[in-house]
Amino acid sequence: MSTSHTASGQRAGSSGHGRAGTTIYQRAAAAVRNTRLGEAVRRTTDRFRFARRRAVAALDDFEALREHARRIRAHTIDHLDYYLAQLAQRVQAAGGHVFFARTAEDAVNYVLEVARRHQVRTVIKSKSMISEEIELNHHLEANGIRAVETDLGEYIVQLGREKPSHLIAPALHKSRDEIAQLFSSVAGRPLSTDTPTLNAFARAQLRHEFLQADMGITGCNFAVAETGAICLVTNEGNGRMVTSLPRVQVTLMGMERIVPTMDDLDVMLELLPRSATGQKLSVYTTIITGPRRPGETDGPEELHLVIVDNGRSNMLGTEFQEALHCIRCSACQNVCPVYRHIGGHAYGWVYGGPIGAVITPLLKDLRDWGELANASSLCGACTEVCPVKIPLHDLLIGLRKETNAHRPAPWGERVLFRLWAAVASGPGRWQAALRLARLVQRPFLQDGRWRWAPPPLSHWLTDRELPAVARQSFREWWQARSDRPTSGHGVPTPSSHGAGAVPRQAGGAKR
Numbered sequence: 451m452s453t454s455h456t457a458s459g460q461r462a463g464s465s466g467h468g469r470a471g472t473t474i475y476q477r478a479a480a481a482v483r484n485t486r487l488g489e490a491v492r493r494t495t496d497r498f499r500f501a502r503r504r505a506v507a508a509l510d511d512f513e514a515l516r517e518h519a520r521r522i523r524a525h526t527i528d529h530l531d532y533y534l535a536q537l538a539q540r541v542q543a544a545g546g547h548v549f550f551a552r553t554a555e556d557a558v559n560y561v562l563e564v565a566r567r568h569q570v571r572t573v574i575k576s577k578s579m580i581s582e583e584i585e586l587n588h589h590l591e592a593n594g595i596r597a598v599e600t601d602l603g604e605y606i607v608q609l610g611r612e613k614p615s616h617l618i619a620p621a622l623h624k625s626r627d628e629i630a631q632l633f634s635s636v637a638g639r640p641l642s643t644d645t646p647t648l649n650a651f652a653r654a655q656l657r658h659e660f661l662q663a664d665m666g667i668t669g670c671n672f673a674v675a676e677t678g679a680i681c682l683v684t685n686e687g688n689g690r691m692v693t694s695l696p697r698v699q700v701t702l703m704g705m706e707r708i709v710p711t712m713d714d715l716d717v718m719l720e721l722l723p724r725s726a727t728g729q730k731l732s733v734y735t736t737i738i739t740g741p742r743r744p745g746e747t748d749g750p751e752e753l754h755l756v757i758v759d760n761g762r763s764n765m766l767g768t769e770f771q772e773a774l775h776c777i778r779c780s781a782c783q784n785v786c787p788v789y790r791h792i793g794g795h796a797y798g799w800v801y802g803g804p805i806g807a808v809i810t811p812l813l814k815d816l817r818d819w820g821e822l823a824n825a826s827s828l829c830g831a832c833t834e835v836c837p838v839k840i841p842l843h844d845l846l847i848g849l850r851k852e853t854n855a856h857r858p859a860p861w862g863e864r865v866l867f868r869l870w871a872a873v874a875s876g877p878g879r880w881q882a883a884l885r886l887a888r889l890v891q892r893p894f895l896q897d898g899r900w901r902w903a904p905p906p907l908s909h910w911l912t913d914r915e916l917p918a919v920a921r922q923s924f925r926e927w928w929q930a931r932s933d934r935p936t937s938g939h940g941v942p943t944p945s946s947h948g949a950g951a952v953p954r955q956a957g958g959a960k961r
């Protein structure tokens with residue numbers, strides 16, 4: 451495994467567009483206008499982030515746990531070749547087969563070859579983002595093999611022929627009516643939209659699939675190097691059905707989803723459900739070591755672990771290596787103001803939100819997908835919640851720099867930003883610019899906001915609100931406040947606004 455690649459050494463592309471000839475800007479604009487989507491995404495992500503906040507507050511020292519987890523992830527990725535070799539040796543010792551897939555194509559071909567050897571006609575799957583990444587379902591179907599998703603959210607997006615829009619809630623963009631329509635088309639009769647009816651229908655359908663499938667395919671939350679165990683974290687129990695009923699099991703794992711020891715797994719299991727859904731523990735934590743042994747009543751006769759690179763090793767040894775620390779908890783998606791407005795599909799591939807904006811250009815193609823790094827306000831909320839302390843907003847800035855080096859911005863934009871830099875880097879120039887802006891903005895204001903503007907600002911204002919430049923800047927307010935007589939300890943005496951309070955509408959503009 452190479453550790454010397456640079457992130458810029460990606461496969462080259464030239465379209466400048468992510469998916470289907472559209473840009474993130476076009477997809478985001480369409481998503482923002484879809485108010486139903488916005489409500490659905492905000493409702494679910496609010497639920498997750500409030501639950502996470504409560505779960506984290508209940509821990510004695512969450513920050514110490516986070517730091518411990520960060521060190522485990524950093525150590526593991528720094529010594530990835532060692533731990534992957536150890537994992538492969540332990541899995542084989544337990545009776546399993548291991549295949550290292552350098553590309554998506556290698557992984558798909560291996561799975562197809564195993565399926566052909568066992569004359570597999572139906573595959574049941576538990577949730578696996580990497581199988582989405584390599585488009586496994588498409589390739590299975592193209593080779594005459596039925597693939598059935600058994601995670602409820604994945605089942606819904608499969609019926610809708612869509613990609614997941616969230617790491618742990620793949621169908622969060624779907625309304626109950628839409629789900630009822632999808633299920634009704636499978637049932638051949640109209641189904642009611644109430645949750646028990648929909649759940650009962652999915653359960654009955656999937657039970658039948660579990661019983662007749664020849665092969666089970668799973669993802670892998672973590673593999674444990676010291677024991678060769680595979681850990682699956684689910685809330686629906688489908689992971690256990692997929693790994694106990696079919697005679698052949700294939701587990702797909704991204705090569706970074708590994709921990710050295712069971713103790714390290716314990717730390718990750720403390721953090722993953724809390725950061726994802728606010729649960730102390732997921733409903734089912736399944737740990738599998740090797741295929742079924744003599745005397746055991748369930749489990750596969752044959753177990754294959756497919757360890758997928760697919761561009762990950764390009765990140766090793768670069769400033770983006772920390773992106774490989776991710777444990778796919780989704781906390782960064784749930785707090786990201788951009789994701790919460792546009793949902794996951796607008797990112798154009800299978801990974802959305804801050805972590806998607808970082809890894810998609812690195813796994814696919816920086817020139818075609820580097821624009822995703824602009825889908826961030828750089829507020830740092832993602833970095834703040836990440837349980838393994840990935841500096842996501844720093845990585846996004848790094849990607850912007852790399853992308854710009856490949857494809858410089860138009861000259862107009864460059865001139866504008868040079869001008870901005872010159873004005874913003876001198877206090878005198880900044881104050882003068884503010885005074886000028888207060889004059890210039892007058893014809894465009896209404897109720898303290900810009901209501902219209904000439905191009906190109908008019909385009910920018912289509913989906914945004916721009917407050918007026920305040921009549922008094924913070925510095926001016928601070929200066930005026932400091933000039934007042936002090937209490938004798940250097941503290942200005944209280945004003946009519948109350949001691950130390952920033953006056954509401956300091957510049958007369960509504961905020």
Ligand code: SF4
Binds near residue numbers: 838
């Ligand atoms: S980057 Fe951090 S917060 Fe985002 S999914 Fe990965 S582990 Fe979770």
